[in-house]
Amino acid sequence: MKRRDFLQKLPILAAPILLSGIPIRLLGKENEFFQLAASNPDSDRVLVLIQLHGGNDGLNTLVPINQYSQYYTLRSNIAIPQTGAGKYLNLDNTLPDNAKIGLHPSMTGVKNLYDQGKVAIVQGVEYENLNQSHFRSRDIWFMGGDYNDYIGSGWAGRYLDKVYPSYPEQYPNPEMEDPLAIEVGSGVSLIFHRDSGLPMSISINDPEGFFDLITTTGTEPPDNLANTYYGEELKYILDVDKQSNKYADRLKAVYQNGGNSTVVYPTTYNSTAPSAYSRNELAPQLKMIARLLSGGCKTRVFMVRLTKFDTHAQQVESYDPSVGRHAALLYHISGAMEAFQNDLKALNLEDRVMSVTFSEFGRRAQSNGSYGTDHGTSAPMFVFGKCVKPGVVGVNPDLSNLDNGNLRQQHDYRQVFTALVQDWMGASPEALVATKFDSFTSKKADIVSCVSQTVGIDKTEFFNERFKLNSCYPNPASNSATFSFFLNGEKQASLKLFDTNGNLVKTLFEDTSGIGLHSIAANLEDLNPGSYIYTLQTGIERISKTMLIQR
Incomplete structure (x- = not known):
């Protein structure tokens, strides 16, 4: 059994490992940061990955205004209204007719950020021959491969492994005291795994209880382990934990030294939806990231997630399609991102951070009889930040030219990730080869204005x-x-x-x-x-x- 497979299956990883009495989940391996610090001028740039877990319905997120009658015919029981109190928001009247978007009415925060030049939208994103299985599709997005690839590592893990080749043996160190990547949740996803060794990320469970998580006392890991294969593997994990226990102290320090601004993050949905959808689960995760960064955290990649997007039934309320489950989720994204961007601005951090949403697939063009939508193919991605090149990449999906009832692809997901890794994170050609994105550099999405260490593009014309x-x-x-x-x-x-x-x-x-x-x-x-x-x-x-x- 490969060590990576062992780590993914080991039951102990379901709970935090205790480091010096402080519980923290740590998973990672190898780097020489002293050389990197001198050679990588973009080493303080941060990428926040926002996973929309379950498959987001892109057509109700971005209503195609130029095809509203066809849109309504396909999904009359869930269609966002064109008029009235729950009507869609006209995103940008300056776009060509075939690109004009009606933003879901719950997304006023995204509209505000777009008008400030802090949002780029990429239309019709998927991969060729998209697999409509949740698990397989997530793996493909995580691994950075094609539909027929089976890779046991993730693109972010391979990227970080190339940039920091001596992790974890030489980490933390005076030049890089922080985890290279942090995933908010109960485990480390495939996206942060590399070809061999431990993943390049740690995971922190329960973001709202983060302070308690890193300060609660506990017991030391066992000193004596069975002389078996599994015992040796567990010893390897614990040795890495002990070697890297400064992460716990460091995270505690930056969290306590940091703080958020006076910006208020949203906590609950402001309209009608089932109680399970009321609480904003994304906002506290982003708020924690802003606080860590304000305290001096140099972590390069964060991943957060918002769940419940698998809206097969009751996606909307039968009496009002502008509210309900999906509306609540979009409200959570929109409100949390607006608060996060405003918080970063107030903390003088917005030049450093770029965020992107992604979901394993979209939904079918036609709604079902349960006021919901079934698994589909392409969907939009949102990119947020002061340094985005604002606007819309692509056009509205053609509802008169569907592929077996599904929206056709306009962009490969790797075109978006390539732009973020190369133009935002400053990846070298060698690092791009490691991500397996090197063949997409000539067709990457035009979404980053502050490319590498260069000065950002003037947005005067946009405004x-x-x-x-x-x-x-x-x-x-x-x-x-x-x-x-x-x-x-x-x-x-x-x-x-x-x-x-x-x-x-x-x-x-x-x-x-x-x-x-x-x-x-x-x-x-x-x-x-x-x-x-x-x-x-x-x-x-x-x-x-x-x-x-x-x-």
């Missing part, structure tokens, strides 16, 4: 196309002027005029405005000649220009 304040006319003005602005979504907007001392002298407009160009004719007869500043604001978006009144 100007979606949130724009035009120059008033005429300028200089006399007794009147016309002001105009463009909004990319329905928002509460205000347009105000200030003097050069910052005093408000006139509110030109203040109301909820829809998508499109808005024009206001203003009477300026009551204002003295001089210079003024007019400011458009919608939430956190704010833009100002100057004007002159002459008579």
Whole structure:
């Protein structure tokens, strides 16, 4: 039996191992970080993997506006409304017609982040000949292979093994005191396994009880083990644990030294769904990561998960398809990610972190008779962060050209992961070969703006196309002027005029405005000649220009 197989099957791994009286699950092996620190300028960049466990329904996540009638015909009992209180959110009116998206109404947080240039969406992601088995499909996404590959290691594990070749023997050390990867959960997934030796990750169970987990006292591992094959393997594990027990002290220290900002993370779904779906299980995991990073943690890769996406039945409430199980899950993703990004920004960490969602498969185009959806193929992926190249990659799935009732593939999942590993994490050609993504470098998704250590791409054009304040006319003005602005979504907007001392002298407009160009004719007869500043604001978006009144 291979050591990797032994580790995956060993019963003791179902519970945390106690290190110096502090319970922590540790699984990992080999590296020379001193050379790496000098050669890898991107070594502080962090990738957060967000697994949507069960198979997310992409069509109700991103409604194809250009094909709404076909969409409704295929799934009339669960279709997100086009009008009314539960209508979809128009993501971006500047997109081509075949790419215009109706975002699920529970995802206002994602809409807000998108408008800030912090979201990229990749449409139609899967792998060729997708297997609709949960377990097999997850393994393929984890291993980084094709549908017919059976690899006993994962792409993230092989990547970290290549970058840190002396793990765990030389770890932790003064240059890298932290785990290379942390998975929030009760075990380490295939994604962090490597070709031989222990996985490159540790796992931490119960993120909300993390402080208790790393400070509760316990007993030492046994000193005497049976002189058997399994005894030798267990001794190997315990030797690694003892050698690496500084991880427990280190994680305790960075967690206690760190802290979150005043940003409030969501805790419960704000509408109707079964109680099992009410609690936001993603938010505390992300909150823990932000706190660890704020305390100085240098872990490179984190993985978190949100479960219950296998929505065969009662995906929506029969009386309102905009609420229910799936709506709650999307609300949890959206709210947790908005809080996480705002927290990272407040902690001055948002330049370092990029996050990506993935699910083993999507759902079929047609709903079933149980107000649900069955296993399908492609689905969208979301990439979050200050350094994403914002926008939508790909177009809406073609509902008139289905593949046996399934959505057709537009992108291979490795096109997304390749971009993140190469452009965000700064992987070398050798590391890309180790991930098995090297054949995808020429067709990787264009989703990262801050490539390697280079300066990020200017997002001015993105913002100007979606949130724009035009120059008033005429300028200089006399007794009147016309002001105009463009909004990319329905928002509460205000347009105000200030003097050069910052005093408000006139509110030109203040109301909820829809998508499109808005024009206001203003009477300026009551204002003295001089210079003024007019400011458009919608939430956190704010833009100002100057004007002159002459008579």
